[in-house]
Amino acid sequence: MLRIAKFEKVSPQRFVSDWIATFPQQTIEQAVLAYEHIQLPRRATSGSAGYDFFAPVGFELPAGGSIKIPTGIRVVMEDGWVLTLYPRSGLGFKYRFQLDNTVGVIDSDYARSDNEGHIFMRMTNDNREGKGLRVPSGTAFAQGIFLPFGITVDDDVQTARNGGFGSTSRA
Numbered sequence: 001m002l003r004i005a006k007f008e009k010v011s012p013q014r015f016v017s018d019w020i021a022t023f024p025q026q027t028i029e030q031a032v033l034a035y036e037h038i039q040l041p042r043r044a045t046s047g048s049a050g051y052d053f054f055a056p057v058g059f060e061l062p063a064g065g066s067i068k069i070p071t072g073i074r075v076v077m078e079d080g081w082v083l084t085l086y087p088r089s090g091l092g093f094k095y096r097f098q099l100d101n102t103v104g105v106i107d108s109d110y111a112r113s114d115n116e117g118h119i120f121m122r123m124t125n126d127n128r129e130g131k132g133l134r135v136p137s138g139t140a141f142a143q144g145i146f147l148p149f150g151i152t153v154d155d156d157v158q159t160a161r162n163g164g165f166g167s168t169s170r171a
Contacts, residue, residue, distance in 0.1 A: 005077035005146060007040045007051070010116040018070045018118055037137060038072040041144060050143030052088070053121070058137040061125035065133075066100065074117035075144075077108045083144045085121060091141060095133045096126035099142070106144070113162050
């Protein structure tokens with residue numbers, strides 16, 4: 001197995017700022033408490049491909065409900081690798097719990113962005129039977145898998161990233 005990445009928490013300042021922007025009804029004290037409960041992603045077994053991401057606070061989603069989750073996590077990885085994000089299999093199977101962008105893609109240069117590479121996930125309970133979903137604090141709700149990638153032989157991109165969603169397509 002190749003060791004190509006390291007998970008880290010974003011700075012407390014970055015997390016609190018992003019948490020309050022996402023949940024304006026929350027206090028700074030609640031954001032600091034959520035930060036203290038962040039667990040770094042980890043594999044459940046030696047044969048696991050996925051690194052479990054844990055909920056920094058508990059949440060409930062009715063059928064059709066969505067939530068944007070600031071994870072407090074960033075990943076520093078070697079060039080030539082990408083972290084792909086998915087819901088936990090059991091939650092996807094039981095509730096149709098899914099990432100709103102289907103698969104999250106965290107590029108190797110994202111950790112160097114002004115936002116510290118803070119990974120957010122927007123998730124939806126797309127359950128068709130009306131079942132609500134409850135995810136307690138500290139529960140694994142998503143997983144990340146590292147994959148290598150290649151580029152074309154005539155690729156000459158020199159542009160550096162600075163930002164998250166849509167930052168690579170801005171002029």
